[in-house]
Amino acid sequence: SDDGGRRKFMDFPFAAGPIRDAMVDLVSTVENRLASHLLPPALPPDVQYCRNDPGTAHASLHIRSGYNSSPVDFILGSWLHCKLPTGNGSLNITSLSAYLNTSTDAPNLLIELIQSSPDSLIFILDLPPRKDPVFHPDYLQEFYEETKLDTQRQVLEKLPEVRPYFSSSLYLRSILSPTAIIVRIDGGGRPGRVEEIVKECVHPVAKEVVGIWLEKCAMEKRGLGEEELACLKKRDGLIKSKTIEIDLGSNFPRLFGPEVSERLLGAVRMYYNV
Amino acid sequence: SDDGGRRKFMDFPFAAGPIRDAMVDLVSTVENRLASHLLPPALPPDVQYCRNDPGTAHASLHIRSGYNSSPVDFILGSWLHCKLPTGNGSLNITSLSAYLNTSTDAPNLLIELIQSSPDSLIFILDLPPRKDPVFHPDYLQEFYEETKLDTQRQVLEKLPEVRPYFSSSLYLRSILSPTAIIVRIDGGGRPGRVEEIVKECVHPVAKEVVGIWLEKCAMEKRGLGEEELACLKKRDGLIKSKTIEIDLGSNFPRLFGPEVSERLLGAVRMYYNV
Numbered sequence: 001s002d003d004g005g006r007r008k009f010m011d012f013p014f015a016a017g018p019i020r021d022a023m024v025d026l027v028s029t030v031e032n033r034l035a036s037h038l039l040p041p042a043l044p045p046d047v048q049y050c051r052n053d054p055g056t057a058h059a060s061l062h063i064r065s066g067y068n069s070s071p072v073d074f075i076l077g078s079w080l081h082c083k084l085p086t087g088n089g090s091l092n093i094t095s096l097s098a099y100l101n102t103s104t105d106a107p108n109l110l111i112e113l114i115q116s117s118p119d120s121l122i123f124i125l126d127l128p129p130r131k132d133p134v135f136h137p138d139y140l141q142e143f144y145e146e147t148k149l150d151t152q153r154q155v156l157e158k159l160p161e162v163r164p165y166f167s168s169s170l171y172l173r174s175i176l177s178p179t180a181i182i183v184r185i186d187g188g189g190r191p192g193r194v195e196e197i198v199k200e201c202v203h204p205v206a207k208e209v210v211g212i213w214l215e216k217c218a219m220e221k222r223g224l225g226e227e228e229l230a231c232l233k234k235r236d237g238l239i240k241s242k243t244i245e246i247d248l249g250s251n252f253p254r255l256f257g258p259e260v261s262e263r264l265l266g267a268v269r270m271y272y273n274v
Numbered sequence: 275s276d277d278g279g280r281r282k283f284m285d286f287p288f289a290a291g292p293i294r295d296a297m298v299d300l301v302s303t304v305e306n307r308l309a310s311h312l313l314p315p316a317l318p319p320d321v322q323y324c325r326n327d328p329g330t331a332h333a334s335l336h337i338r339s340g341y342n343s344s345p346v347d348f349i350l351g352s353w354l355h356c357k358l359p360t361g362n363g364s365l366n367i368t369s370l371s372a373y374l375n376t377s378t379d380a381p382n383l384l385i386e387l388i389q390s391s392p393d394s395l396i397f398i399l400d401l402p403p404r405k406d407p408v409f410h411p412d413y414l415q416e417f418y419e420e421t422k423l424d425t426q427r428q429v430l431e432k433l434p435e436v437r438p439y440f441s442s443s444l445y446l447r448s449i450l451s452p453t454a455i456i457v458r459i460d461g462g463g464r465p466g467r468v469e470e471i472v473k474e475c476v477h478p479v480a481k482e483v484v485g486i487w488l489e490k491c492a493m494e495k496r497g498l499g500e501e502e503l504a505c506l507k508k509r510d511g512l513i514k515s516k517t518i519e520i521d522l523g524s525n526f527p528r529l530f531g532p533e534v535s536e537r538l539l540g541a542v543r544m545y546y547n548v
Contacts, residue, residue: 008481132406133448135509138514144444157440164438170418170452174407178447235409242411 005048006041009062014081014092018195019113019121022203026111026210027077029097033214047267050260057082057255061264063271065099071221073101073272082255084116084253091116097271098218099240105130105232106217106222107143107177111206113198119187121194122165123156125206126180127213128239130232133178140178147212149179152205161186161197169246175239176216181205241274253268279322280315282335288355288366292388293395296477297368300484301336301351304372311344320497321541324534331356331529337545345495347375347477348545352489356529358390359463365390372492373514373546379404379498379506380491380496381417381451385480387472393461394504395468396439397430399480401487402513404506407452421486423453426479435460435471443520455479513548515548526529 007143010027012020031038041048041064051058058081066072077226080093091114098109107127114122127149134138144150156162165184167173185202224232248268252261284301286294305312315322315338319483327330332355340346354367365388372383381401388396401423407414418424430436439458441447451454459476498506524541526535 016439052391118299132444133507135406137445137512140448150440150444153440166427169405170414170424171411172413173452178444235406238411239408270308 003041005043005045005060008049009060009077009079012079012094014058014090015079015094015113016092016115016118016195016198018203019092019094019115022198022206023079023096023113024075025203026206027096029207029210030075030096030109030214031064034070034072034075034218034273037066037072037218038064038075039067040064043267047263050256050264052256052260059252059256059264061267063267065271071100071104071106072218073099075099076268076271079166080255089117098213099236100130102224102229102232102236103221104217105139105222105228106220107213109210109213109217110176111210113202115194117234118191119189119194120203121185121198122183123185123202124165124176124180124182125152125209126176126182127217128175128180129177132235139248144177144179145166147216149177149209149212152208153179155180155205156181156183156201159185159197159201161188161193170240172246175243181209194233227270237274239270244268244272244274277315279319280318280336282323283334283351283353286304286353286368288332288364289353289368289387289453290366290389290392290469290472292472292477293368293389294324294367295354295510296472296480297351297370297387299477300370300480303481303484304349304370304488305338308340308344308346308349308492311492312338312349313341313345314338317541319338321537324495324530324538325486326530329449333526333530333538335541337541345374345378345380347373348491350542350545351372354525354529363391372399372487373510374404376498376506376510377414377489378505379494379502380494380495381487383484383487383491385448385484387466392465393463393468395459395472395476396457397476398439398450398454398456399426399457399483400450400456401483401491402454403448403451404510416450418453421449421490423483423486426482427453427455429479430455430457430475433459433471435462445516446520449517511548514531516545518542518546518548 047061049060060079062077065074075098077096083090093114096113108130109127110126131139142213162185165182185194185197191195323334334353336351339348349372351370357364367388371388381403384400384402387396405413436459439456459468459471460475
């Protein structure tokens with residue numbers, strides 16, 4: 001296809017309706033606003049979409065690099081579908097990340113929706129900081145306080161179906177900002193309640209945060225000193241390699257076998273530059 | 275008195291019984307184990323204990339410096355009692371912190387109990403990291419994963435009366451570790467339930483974490499390189515000055531007036547070296 005697999009990715013064939021609607025809207029918002037920053041997608045078709053042999057696992061990747069002149073390093077969308085080993089139900093993960101390059105130290109973007117039953121959903125939304133906020137209170141002020149990011153977290157906190165979620169990886173917890181949304185939504189057995197919350201809260205909150213990221217972080221280079229730059233490069237690299245190791249490295253081989261998994265991981269590593 | 279005001283501090287005259295029991299036990303545990311590390315308390319009596327003129331606000335400070343040969347910089351215990359402006363009820367804060375010096379980069383200790391009604395309690399317990407964990411995954415591994423600190427957080431998380439608490443200060447959220455306990459305990463109107471939880475969970479969990487801190491952090495110097503040392507000094511200093519600014523600087527003047535408040539803050543600043 002001449003759209004580099006974008007259409008296949010944007011189908012989200014296994015996601016619940018409101019999750020698909022949210023993801024299509026969020027990816028489109030980012031791509032439209034960053035249109036002049038992003039190269040066309042260039043992944044080989046067997047990385048844009050793949051499945052395992054029994055057809056129990058499917059995955060799609062959508063990656064677009066930024067032009068050299070842009071502060072955007074790349075954006076990465078993904079979805080993963082697999083039958084649960086219990087034979088009952090399936091796991092669906094959809095995500096959108098955006099990484100900026102070292103022409104700026106502004107925060108990245110991270111959105112992830114993990115659904116393992118129609119009655120519950122894990123939702124992660126953050127602008128992960130690229131500097132230690134403890135060491136840089138002014139950074140916290142500029143990107144997290146002045147943007148009032150915490151009010152978005154509070155919108156979700158108020159719902160009785162929403163509870164904070166703690167990842168089993170302490171490293172993943174560490175890379176998130178103090179305003180990160182990392183919650184489990186539990187429908188409590190009410191059919192359609194989780195989808196309703198996605199439509200009414202998750203989607204609008206994510207849209208708001210994506211807007212803040214596009215407005216305040218994604219479009220502008222910031223002149224960094226030599227020492228800052230060295231530190232940023234090292235920190236970015238560490239986060240990327242640990243993220244791949246924890247997030248993808250542990251799941252893909254199990255789901256797709258070594259060959260397909262190496263193909264996917266190889267592509268991701270190339271963009272992550274790790 | 276010849277015990278440098280320790281007895282006055284250890285009275286906790288306004289704290290609920292189980293909170294007093296917990297604090298006396300925790301302070302004693304730290305002081306006994308660190309006996310050979312700590313100088314006698316040396317605060318002037320009017321800083322060890324003070325009150326405002328109408329008698330609506332009382333505070334006590336208990337500070338002991340470490341010997342030069344020890345990795346302990348100082349320990350700081352405090353309690354604060356004040357009538358709420360509504361005239362109905364009072365606010366009681368009790369805390370124990372321990373700061374290590376730059377002969378080690380091991381985590382500090384932080385315990386704080388904030389009670390503004392018999393039916394609810396905010397509980398903060400952490401070993402705040404002294405390095406950016408994102409930049410130092412090995413640090414995270416050594417002090418937070420191998421010590422299984424998160425299992426202590428999970429003990430509290432399981433109680434239906436316990437919910438995560440979010441400080442309004444993003445900076446305070448940032449200085450905590452990914453295994454920090456920062457929760458609100460709500461008795462739901464059941465008389466004595468909060469005190470029961472303090473006795474059965476808060477106290478044992480805090481005791482366990484204090485034990486881990488004494489065992490793994492407090493007793494041992496770690497040879498730091500020149501660059502590490504410079505970074506640690508700057509980060510420690512920032513945390514201390516921001517903590518005073520956010521935590522004490524905003525409350526003391528309001529409660530005790532400028533004169534008493536300057537005396538207390540002056541003493542704290544001397545130990546904090548900021």
